[in-house]
Amino acid sequence: xxxxxxxxxxxxxxxxxxxxxxxxxxxxxxxxxxxxxxxxxxxxxxxxxxxxxxxxxxxxxxxxxxxxxxxxxxxxxxxxxxxxxxxxxxxxxxxxxxxxxxxxxxxxxxxxxxxxxxxxxxxxxxxxxxxxxxxxxxxxxxxxxxxxxxxxxxxxxxxxxxxxxxxxxxxxxxxxxxxxxxxxxxxxxxxxxxxxxxxxxxxxxxxxxxxxxxxxxxxxxxxxxxxxxxxxxxxxxxxxxxxxxxxxxxxxxxxxxxxxxxxxxxxxxxxxxxxxxxxxxxxxxxxxxxxxxxxxxxxxxxxxxxxxxxxxxxxxxxxxxxxxxxxxxxxxxxxxxxxxxxxxxxxxxxxxxxxxxxxxxxxxxxxxxxxxxxxxxxxxxxxxxxxxxxxxxxxxxxxxxxxxxxxxxxxxxxxxxxxxxxxxxxxxxxxxxxxxxxxxxxxxxxxxxxxxxxxxxxxxxxxxxxxxxxxxxx
Numbered sequence: 192x193x194x195x196x197x198x199x200x201x202x203x204x205x206x207x208x209x210x211x212x213x214x215x216x217x218x219x220x221x222x223x224x225x226x227x228x229x230x231x232x233x234x235x236x237x238x239x240x241x242x243x244x245x246x247x248x249x250x251x252x253x254x255x256x257x258x259x260x261x262x263x264x265x266x267x268x269x270x271x272x273x274x275x276x277x278x279x280x281x282x283x284x285x286x287x288x289x290x291x292x293x294x295x296x297x298x299x300x301x302x303x304x305x306x307x308x309x310x311x312x313x314x315x316x317x318x319x320x321x322x323x324x325x326x327x328x329x330x331x332x333x334x335x336x337x338x339x340x341x342x343x344x345x346x347x348x349x350x351x352x353x354x355x356x357x358x359x360x361x362x363x364x365x366x367x368x369x370x371x372x373x374x375x376x377x378x379x380x381x382x383x384x385x386x387x388x389x390x391x392x393x394x395x396x397x398x399x400x401x402x403x404x405x406x407x408x409x410x411x412x413x414x415x416x417x418x419x420x421x422x423x424x425x426x427x428x429x430x431x432x433x434x435x436x437x438x439x440x441x442x443x444x445x446x447x448x449x450x451x452x453x454x455x456x457x458x459x460x461x462x463x464x465x466x467x468x469x470x471x472x473x474x475x476x477x478x479x480x481x482x483x484x485x486x487x488x489x490x491x492x493x494x495x496x497x498x499x500x501x502x503x504x505x506x507x508x509x510x511x512x513x514x515x516x517x518x519x520x521x522x523x524x525x526x527x528x529x530x531x532x533x534x535x536x537x538x539x540x541x542x543x544x545x546x547x548x549x550x551x552x553x554x555x556x557x558x559x560x561x562x563x564x565x566x567x568x569x570x571x572x573x574x575x576x577x578x579x580x581x582x583x584x585x586x587x588x589x590x591x592x593x594x595x596x597x598x599x600x601x602x603x604x605x606x607x608x609x610x611x612x613x614x615x616x617x618x619x620x621x622x623x624x625x626x627x628x629x630x631x632x633x634x635x636x637x638x639x640x641x642x643x644x645x646x647x648x649x650x651x652x653x654x655x656x657x658x659x660x661x662x663x664x665x
Contacts, residue, residue, distance in 0.1 A: 230533070231525045231610075231631040244522045268481030270467045271295050271434050272321070273420075274328065274443050279475030281401075281419035287475065288402055291420065292329045292443060294410035295321060295434060295480065297427045297463035298343060298388040300455060301350045313353055317447065318454035322357070324445035329383060329406040335362040336382040341370050341411065343389040351387055358385075370411070375399030386411040388427070388465055412465045420476070421468025428464045432457060434480045443479040451483070522610040525631065532634040533598040535568060535610070540625035541579050541587035552579060555613045558598050560605040569596035591627060597634065 233243060273293050278286040301313045314322070327333050338358060342351045347367070358365050370386070370393035378384060384400065384407045392413040400407065401419045409418060412425025432455040439448040455462045466482065527533055535556070552573040557565035571587065574580040579587040581594055602608055612626065 229630045229632045230527055230530050231522075231629070233522070233629040234627070242523075244520060266485045268435055268437075268484050270472050270476065270478045270481055271464055272325075272443055272480035273467055273472060273476040273478045274441065275420075275473065275475050275477070279477075280473060281475060282416070282422050282471075282473040283401070283419045285402070285419070288404040290329045290331065290406045291418070292325045292406075292408045293420065293465065293467050294325055294385075294387070294408050295454060295464050296350065296354075296410060297412075297461075297465050298348050298350050298410065299390065299427075299461045300463050301348065301353065301459055301461065312456040312459045313350055314459075315453050315456055317445075317452055319357065320445040320447075321443070321454060322354070323361075324443055325408045326358070326363075326383065326385070328442045329408045331406070332382070335364070337364045337380070338366070339373075339378055339381040339384045340365045340367045341373050341384070341386040342367055343370065343387070348390075354387065371395050373397055373400070375403050378403060379405060381405055383408065385409075386414075388412060392424075410465045412467065415468045419473060421470055421472050423468050423470030425468045426466040428466065428482065430462050431455070431464050431482070432459075432462050433483075434464060435483045436480050438477065438479045441477055441479045443477075452480075520612040520626065522629075524607045524609055527603055527605045527608045527631065529604060530631070530633045531603045532600055533603045533608075533631050534595055534634045535598055536593055536595045536628075536630045536632070538591040538593050538625070538627040539571070539587055540591045553614070554579060556596060557611040557613070558602050559609050559611075560602050561607050565609075565611055566599060566602065568598055569594075591625060593628070598631070 233239065271293070272295050275281065275287040275291040277289055281287055281291075296314060296318065326336070326338075330336055340355060340358070347355075355365055355367060366381075370389055373396070375397045376399065378400070382405075384403075384405055386400075386407065386409040388410040393411075396411075396414050396417055398417045401417055407418070409420075411418075412427065415421040415425045416423065433451050433453045436444050436447050436449050436452050438444060439446075439450075455464070464482070467476075472478070535558075539554070554571040556568045556570065558568050559565045569581070571579045571581045571585075574586070576586075581587075583594075585592060585594055608631075610629070610631075
């Protein structure tokens with residue numbers, strides 16, 4: 192008999208009066224103190240992304256640190272000026288059919304429309320020198336050129352017109368066409384195509400320009416993919432007057448050495464530079480200038496790396512998903528064979544931000560078996576106080592708390608169980624949710640022991656003992 196049970200029986204016998212005979216029925220319901228080893232455990236103590244689980248969503252910060260602190264983090268500069276010589280590899284795997292160069296100045300630099308205010312200032316002398324260098328290098332000519340000039344389809348900005356005036360003032364012939372009207376089939380006779388940026392993606396853009404054997408200078412960052420310069424569209428910067436020359440030896444640098452170079456006047460309205468692509472630039476690029484590297488105090492939020500795991504709101508690197516889409520942790524297949532009553536335990540925490548708009552915040556936990564749809568296992572939603580709260584009343588704070596959720600028995604005893612956790616967090620309202628120590632184990636069954644005995648005057652004698660055997664107990 193289990194030693195604890197023996198001790199309990201002996202204690203009961205000592206308390207029976209010695210002068211009487213008293214029948215006693217003792218029913219004990221004890222929970223097993225021996226629980227099976229966890230079937231699944233994820234402690235986020237090394238890099239498991241793509242190995243034991245997958246992360247989906249831009250807002251995953253991937254480096255180690257302490258809970259809700261910040262650490263210095265370097266954000267590398269991204270390409271602004273780049274060139275591809277004829278034959279250099281483009282993002283579609285082909286060689287450039289003619290030279291390609293990116294242009295640094297966004298067309299809203301200055302003011303939006305002529306005559307409606309604005310400083311009337313645009314680029315520094317260095318900025319105009321870089322413009323000349325782009326035209327001459329791409330065309331491989333210092334002579335007068337016949338230039339097809341693409342501009343915004345809604346209206347030309349003051350900068351569009353200033354650039355046109357600069358090109359014609361040095362002897363070039365400029366044919367101005369709106370982006371939506373550009374036709375690659377009739378553009379082959381030009382010496383150079385200059386695509387200025389646009390206020391929004393052109394309604395239509397002829398992808399034939401990507402394979403056109405005519406030199407192109409482009410600030411049209413919306414069409415980086417169509418022009419085969421990157422695997423994602425580009426972007427622009429705001430309030431930026433300088434760039435970082437990283438290859439002063441290239442002709443596109445116009446003779447300026449490596450280092451910072453101011454290209455937009457300080458007094459210019461809408462100081463904007465272009466960024467070639469949000470993604471990966473085509474492999475054959477000769478990058479001449481970038482945005483500056485930045486050291487920032489980044490939140491030390493992470494998931495799947497050293498320490499605890501976090502799903503964070505706020506921008507990190509990568510493609511931008513819809514702000515309304517939840518961030519997702521999804522496990523690889525987990526073998527729950529023999530685990531008929533699985534229970535999930537995990538540690539959760541959450542910070543609060545300065546905004547009280549928490550209406551849409553949630554954490555939802557799902558499970559599935561095989562190719563079946565996910566089933567909801569548990570959830571936490573925003574309460575009236577702006578905190579994330581579980582159905583049992585547990586309120587998340589910035590200290591980790593362990594919560595447990597029973598996984599439906601229909602998902603147990605499965606060789607291909609998968610777990611998914613989704614978080615939806617309003618960026619202005621909540622900084623991050625912490626996730627750590629995911630465990631799936633069998634729910635322990637209770638041990639029932641039934642004993643009946645008689646206590647006789649002066650003698651305690653156990654007549655019979657029946658008990659339900661518990662695996663692992665002797």
